[in-house]
Structure formats: structure tokens, C-alpha cells
Amino acid sequence: MSELSDVHSGARPWHSKYPLQVKPSYDYPKSNIAKLLIDAETAYPNNEALDFLGRSYTYKELLRQCRKMANALKALPIAKGDRVAIMLPNCPQAVVSYYGALMAGAVVVQTNPTYTERELHFQLVDSGATVLVVLDLLMPRVVKAREKTAVRFVVVTSLADGLPFPKNLLYPIKRRKEHPDLKVDYNGEGVKRWSAFVGQGVAQAICEEVNAEEDLAMLQYTGGTTGRPKGVMLTHANLLANTRQVDAWCYRLEPGKERYLAALPMFHVFGLTVLLNQAIGRAGTLLLLPRFEPRMALETIRRRKPTVFPGAPTMYISLLDHPLAKDGDFASVRLCVSGAAPLPREVQERFELQTVGKLIEGYGLTEASPVTHCNPIWGFRKNGTIGLPLPDTDARIVGESGLEPLPPGEIGELAVRGPQIMKGYWNRPEETAEALREGWLRTGDIGTMDEEGYFTIIDRKKDIILAGGYNVYPREVEEVLFEHPAIKEASVAGVPDAYRGETVKAFVVVKIGWQVSEMQLDRWCRERLAAYKVPRSYEFRDSLPLSLIGKVLRRKLKEEEEENDLNLT
Known part of the structure; x- marks a missing residue:
């Protein structure tokens, strides 16, 4: 467990925002x-x-x-x-x-x-x-x-x-x-x-x-977005702690009574914790889907009335926009936890109108088993943020080097520590030493923390677009595009540019029955963004490349763009 001696010093302002039912610290099983x-x-x-x-x-x-x-x-x-x-x-x-x-x-x-x-x-x-x-x-x-x-x-x-x-x-x-x-x-x-x-x-x-704190339960491989995938060493204690942390956050769920729609792949660490371990730990029912296919998901929802539906934003979008979806289909759902990618506010609001429950955004990464942050489900949430650190989880925004916390509101890299943080990378001592310092894990995500301890992720460190000397955060541009009534899905990536070095390009999917032009989107963005953040070009597509967990593969879009440039030359 984390030391709590400095709680009252303001080092962990998020504790004051916890619901009364959630404690700052818990004991975790060692089995x-x-x-x-x-x-x-x-x-x-x-x-x-x-x-x-x-x-x-x-x-x-x-x-x-x-x-x-x-x-x-x-x-x-x-x-x-x-x-x-x-x-x-x-x-x-x-x-x-x-x-x-x-x-x-x-x-x-x-x-x-x-x-x-x-x-x-x-x-x-x-x-x-x-x-x-x-x-x-x-x-x-x-x-x-x-x-x-x-x-x-x-x-x-x-x-x-x-x-x-x-x-x-x-x-x-x-x-x-x-x-x-x-x-x-x-x-x-x-x-x-x-x-x-x-x-x-x-x-x-x-x-x-087992020796729960030393013996490995899993080698969970990273996505390989920065070179070869690495085997993340997760102990029995890591996984048990994260299961208990999420369990404490979802305090209204009842043992032996919940039905979990298992659309997220359980070979992914998000699905493993928030579905498999979470459902079994509560003696709930897992409604297993071999893959996420909207029609199959709708049929299962109507047949079994799930109460919990963890997912990715693209899943909620697909179900909301499916031609066979009807009012009342999602009425049984009491809780949805969205992860894997940023949750657009418009999607959150639309889905909650269809249910009696809450759709809240959380955050995690493979190296943290994976959940570190979540918005309060039945308490005060801040839309657009990833919420508060879970019990026994420390978090701070740090600069380029070192671990000293930056003041609230300043932009830097998110660092986390807690009982759910990995033991290290399999057979990679140098990379382990680089990632873990004094128990802190540098996540590679850029964000901020406000005065109350709510964290916001701006973007992945490696995804920042450097356009003409200015930093452009793709997520900020994507949020503006999602607000347009004609846009179903959107992703923004940096593409090579002879003058600016890199420039902003938007890849968009339009809702069925809607039409929108590049000129209209350009006007929409210019009214809401600084000029250097506005996409220089738009590509209209039938779909965006997705991982199995529903995350838009921005890397794939950039690779396709680079390949097109090579073909043109």
C-alpha cells in the first residue's frame, strides 16, 4: 500500500473528491x-x-x-x-x-x-x-x-x-x-x-x-508501437490489487447479481481486468462474444440484459449508430467504463441518454495491470478528464527529466506508482530501469492535473504533431471534429510537409444519411481552434483502422500516408 502520511499536505488532492464509499487505501490479497x-x-x-x-x-x-x-x-x-x-x-x-x-x-x-x-x-x-x-x-x-x-x-x-x-x-x-x-x-x-x-x-x-508479490501470473505483451513488443511482468499481487481497486470504485455493483457484456477481448489487459477478473471476483455472469460485431452484440444485449458494459468508444459509437438499434435496447446497463482511447463527450452524452446508468472514462496501460485512473461513477465527474487516481495510486505530472511534480495546470508527462505497477519487462533489465524509477512509472502520455486532482490526457508523447514549430495535440482536434453533427468517427495524425516539416491531417467517417464537405469542416475547425491546429487536409473514409480492442490505429494511418507519398514520387 502507498504511504498516506502526506495526504493532508495537498500532495494527493484527489482523496478529498472520492465518494464517501471509497477509501484512500485498502488491504490486498496475497494469493x-x-x-x-x-x-x-x-x-x-x-x-x-x-x-x-x-x-x-x-x-x-x-x-x-x-x-x-x-x-x-x-x-x-x-x-x-x-x-x-x-x-x-x-x-x-x-x-x-x-x-x-x-x-x-x-x-x-x-x-x-x-x-x-x-x-x-x-x-x-x-x-x-x-x-x-x-x-x-x-x-x-x-x-x-x-x-x-x-x-x-x-x-x-x-x-x-x-x-x-x-x-x-x-x-x-x-x-x-x-x-x-x-x-x-x-x-x-x-x-x-x-x-x-x-x-x-x-x-x-x-x-x-505462490509468493504473490514476486511470482509472475502473466507476461502481457505491449502493442509494439515503439519498436518490438515487450513482455510486461505482472505478478499475482499486481492483478489482485488492480481487481480490488476497480472493485472498490464500482461499489454499487452487487456480488452474484451482475451480468457483464464481454465484448472487449480478454487477451487484452483491459478486458482481462475489467471483465474476466472483475466479473469472476464478483461472481457475476460473463456474456462472452468471440468478437465485437454490432449485430451479435445487440442480439446478446436484448437476450441477456447486461448490467455492466466495459468497452472502447468505437463500440459505443457502432451500437448507437447501428440501423437495428432501438430505444430501450441499452436500458439494463447500469455502468460502462470506457478505455483504450479518448471518449468523445458527444458519445458519452448520447449513450447515457439510452441507459439508466453511467458511461465514464478511465485510463490505464499494460504496465499498470492496467487501470490507474477513473472518473467517479456515482460522484462528481469532470467530462473530458480521465478522472482521479484509484485508491493507493499515486500520480503526478513531471517534466522531461526527473520526477519532481509540476504545478497544477502545467503540461508534462504522467507518472504513476502503486501496487498494480509491473515488476518490469521480461529479460530487459535496461528498459526496466529506464521505465521504473523509485517505483514511479513514466507512462509516455502527456497531460495535466488540476487543483482538485483530476487528470487530463492531452496525447501520447510520440503522437504530438510538431507543425511549424508549434505542438499540436491530435486529441484536441479530434474532440472538435466529433462535435460536428455529421461526424461519426475521426482521427488526426501528423503527415510530412515540405514547408512546415509536419502538418495536421484529419481522417473522418461521416454518419449514414449525412453529407459534409472539406470546406465546411475547415470552417468548423477554424471557428474553434487556433490556425496552426486546423487540419490542412481531410480524407473521407468508410472506416478507420482499428485494433481488436477498438482503438484507432493512428500509426497505421500514418504508414498508409507515407506509402501513398512514396507511390506518388
């Missing part, structure tokens, strides 16, 4: 994080843990499957500290693999199912994973990527393994039609079929004892 599931099953064995497109799993059934998985891994054998990679979308097998591996004492390596062969090979080699649990559709990539790695066993599953009858019988027919060339060699070296592998495991109670 294997898989105990979240064991404790939930003990208290609510017959409650529904998972719903996967109509198939339901109780906590008793889920724990039994996780124990079988853990014992099957032990029998391979997997020793404490060995790495188990999981390359699955949101499905029951992903949950079973995650908690099963943790119960066995393994370190989980969540692997993005969209990785190319090269990206997958790098992660497998870097992590030293010896087991990979993977979806059958991804096996062609795995067969090649596995070469010259430490992977000895590949456990292959299909979405059909988690589907209800008769979908489980119909899915293989659909798969053969869509992927006629797909063949999985179950006789290959170390390749095991999910049903046989988990089926042979015994359901004997198992949960490896």
Missing part, C-alpha cells in the same frame, strides 16, 4: 489470483458464470473444468513458472485455459489471435512458452511459427467446443464452407485435441501456492 474463481464457486456454486451464445456454465461447472485443465497441464508436465501461451478469442475455453494455467502455477502469455506468423514466432521465442492453447482456425500460422521455439505441446480447440446444441453441430459445417482448405493434423508432434486433453484431466482440487 494465487485463481483464488478469485475458487472463492466465487464456494459462495455461489450454482450461479451462472458464463454464457456463450446461449450455452450456460455454472460456477461449479467452470471450476471443475479449470481443475481438469490444471491437472492435465501438470501431467505434461508443466512446472511452476513455465509459460503457457493462450491464443483464443472470448470463449469458455479461454477462461478455462487462463485459470487452469494459473492453478497449475504457470505464467500465462496472452497472445493476440490476429498476430501474423512473424509476430507469433517472436512472442513464443521471447516468452519461452512451452505450451500453446490455440483456435483450430489459427493452426496454419502456428505450424510455421512454432518452428525453432520452445513450444512442445499445442492444445487445439474449436469454437464448437463451447457452443450450445445444435450450434456445436452446425458450426463445423459452416467452418468447412468458409475455410475449405483448413486441416489440423492431430497426429502431429505434441498436438492435442482440446476435448481429449481436458477430458483426461482429473477434477482434483489444485491451486499452486
Whole structure:
């Protein structure tokens, strides 16, 4: 826990803005994080843990499957500290693999199912994973990527393994039609079929004892936006602390009663904490979606009436603007926590009009398990900010070098520390020493803190556009574009310019049924922004490139722009 001796000195002004129900500091469990599931099953064995497109799993059934998985891994054998990679979308097998591996004492390596062969090979080699649990559709990539790695066993599953009858019988027919060339060699070296592998495991109670503050629960890889992805070492204590911090912030949610719409991918650290660990820790029901597809999400919302819906701004936009969306569809939702990208105020206001609950913005990063800040849900929030640091979390705005805090209102880099901050980067001591100083993590995000302790993120340090000697923050320009009634989505990036060195370009998606010209947008921006911040050009697109978590890939837009320039020359 953080020291609280200087609370009254004004060093942590945010504590005075906490709701009465939230304490500045808590005690955190020091156990294997898989105990979240064991404790939930003990208290609510017959409650529904998972719903996967109509198939339901109780906590008793889920724990039994996780124990079988853990014992099957032990029998391979997997020793404490060995790495188990999981390359699955949101499905029951992903949950079973995650908690099963943790119960066995393994370190989980969540692997993005969209990785190319090269990206997958790098992660497998870097992590030293010896087991990979993977979806059958991804096996062609795995067969090649596995070469010259430490992977000895590949456990292959299909979405059909988690589907209800008769979908489980119909899915293989659909798969053969869509992927006629797909063949999985179950006789290959170390390749095991999910049903046989988990089926042979015994359901004997198992949960490896750990030193929670030292032993790793996960290697969670960064997005690789600044060079090669790095394996972030998250301990059991890190993940338990962040789960408890978020739990304390969401104090009105009731154990055993909440239904979580799991549209965020759980292989991403945001979905892992605010969905998987959070829902299981509260003995709630996870409504699993294998991917975010608006029609499927709407059908699940109508069928199961979720009460909690963590997501990314693009998800809320897609649902609000979907032609099949009707008034009342989102009435059951009491709480939405938006992360992964800045939340436009217009989207926040529109979505809240459709629900009985709150849509609030939070902030986090992989190195912090990931949540560090959030706006009060049922207290005073400041729109446009990321809110207040969570309990036991210190935060400050610092200058280019050193860790001395800048005065309120000044722009600098956000630094954070707390029990959720990573142990370091896997096998990268120099980069660990550079990122962590005296327990503080420099985030690479530029922002400010006001007098009351509310923080605002202006932009990523690396995304700042230097146009003619002036700093332009893309998020500020994007907020202005989002306020225009015709704009559905917008992203702003710096592109090369012969005169200014770099200039501002806007990429926009227009709402269905609306029309707007470049001249109209230029006039709109000039009325609201200083001249040097106004985009010099606009590109109208049908969609923007998104990560699986719904974050606009600004880097991809810049790469496309650079490629176009090369083609023109």
C-alpha cells in the first residue's frame, strides 16, 4: 500500500473528491489470483458464470473444468513458472485455459489471435512458452511459427467446443464452407485435441501456492508501437490489487447479481481486468462474444440484459449508430467504463441518454495491470478528464527529466506508482530501469492535473504533431471534429510537409444519411481552434483502422500516408 502520511499536505488532492464509499487505501490479497474463481464457486456454486451464445456454465461447472485443465497441464508436465501461451478469442475455453494455467502455477502469455506468423514466432521465442492453447482456425500460422521455439505441446480447440446444441453441430459445417482448405493434423508432434486433453484431466482440487508479490501470473505483451513488443511482468499481487481497486470504485455493483457484456477481448489487459477478473471476483455472469460485431452484440444485449458494459468508444459509437438499434435496447446497463482511447463527450452524452446508468472514462496501460485512473461513477465527474487516481495510486505530472511534480495546470508527462505497477519487462533489465524509477512509472502520455486532482490526457508523447514549430495535440482536434453533427468517427495524425516539416491531417467517417464537405469542416475547425491546429487536409473514409480492442490505429494511418507519398514520387 502507498504511504498516506502526506495526504493532508495537498500532495494527493484527489482523496478529498472520492465518494464517501471509497477509501484512500485498502488491504490486498496475497494469493494465487485463481483464488478469485475458487472463492466465487464456494459462495455461489450454482450461479451462472458464463454464457456463450446461449450455452450456460455454472460456477461449479467452470471450476471443475479449470481443475481438469490444471491437472492435465501438470501431467505434461508443466512446472511452476513455465509459460503457457493462450491464443483464443472470448470463449469458455479461454477462461478455462487462463485459470487452469494459473492453478497449475504457470505464467500465462496472452497472445493476440490476429498476430501474423512473424509476430507469433517472436512472442513464443521471447516468452519461452512451452505450451500453446490455440483456435483450430489459427493452426496454419502456428505450424510455421512454432518452428525453432520452445513450444512442445499445442492444445487445439474449436469454437464448437463451447457452443450450445445444435450450434456445436452446425458450426463445423459452416467452418468447412468458409475455410475449405483448413486441416489440423492431430497426429502431429505434441498436438492435442482440446476435448481429449481436458477430458483426461482429473477434477482434483489444485491451486499452486505462490509468493504473490514476486511470482509472475502473466507476461502481457505491449502493442509494439515503439519498436518490438515487450513482455510486461505482472505478478499475482499486481492483478489482485488492480481487481480490488476497480472493485472498490464500482461499489454499487452487487456480488452474484451482475451480468457483464464481454465484448472487449480478454487477451487484452483491459478486458482481462475489467471483465474476466472483475466479473469472476464478483461472481457475476460473463456474456462472452468471440468478437465485437454490432449485430451479435445487440442480439446478446436484448437476450441477456447486461448490467455492466466495459468497452472502447468505437463500440459505443457502432451500437448507437447501428440501423437495428432501438430505444430501450441499452436500458439494463447500469455502468460502462470506457478505455483504450479518448471518449468523445458527444458519445458519452448520447449513450447515457439510452441507459439508466453511467458511461465514464478511465485510463490505464499494460504496465499498470492496467487501470490507474477513473472518473467517479456515482460522484462528481469532470467530462473530458480521465478522472482521479484509484485508491493507493499515486500520480503526478513531471517534466522531461526527473520526477519532481509540476504545478497544477502545467503540461508534462504522467507518472504513476502503486501496487498494480509491473515488476518490469521480461529479460530487459535496461528498459526496466529506464521505465521504473523509485517505483514511479513514466507512462509516455502527456497531460495535466488540476487543483482538485483530476487528470487530463492531452496525447501520447510520440503522437504530438510538431507543425511549424508549434505542438499540436491530435486529441484536441479530434474532440472538435466529433462535435460536428455529421461526424461519426475521426482521427488526426501528423503527415510530412515540405514547408512546415509536419502538418495536421484529419481522417473522418461521416454518419449514414449525412453529407459534409472539406470546406465546411475547415470552417468548423477554424471557428474553434487556433490556425496552426486546423487540419490542412481531410480524407473521407468508410472506416478507420482499428485494433481488436477498438482503438484507432493512428500509426497505421500514418504508414498508409507515407506509402501513398512514396507511390506518388
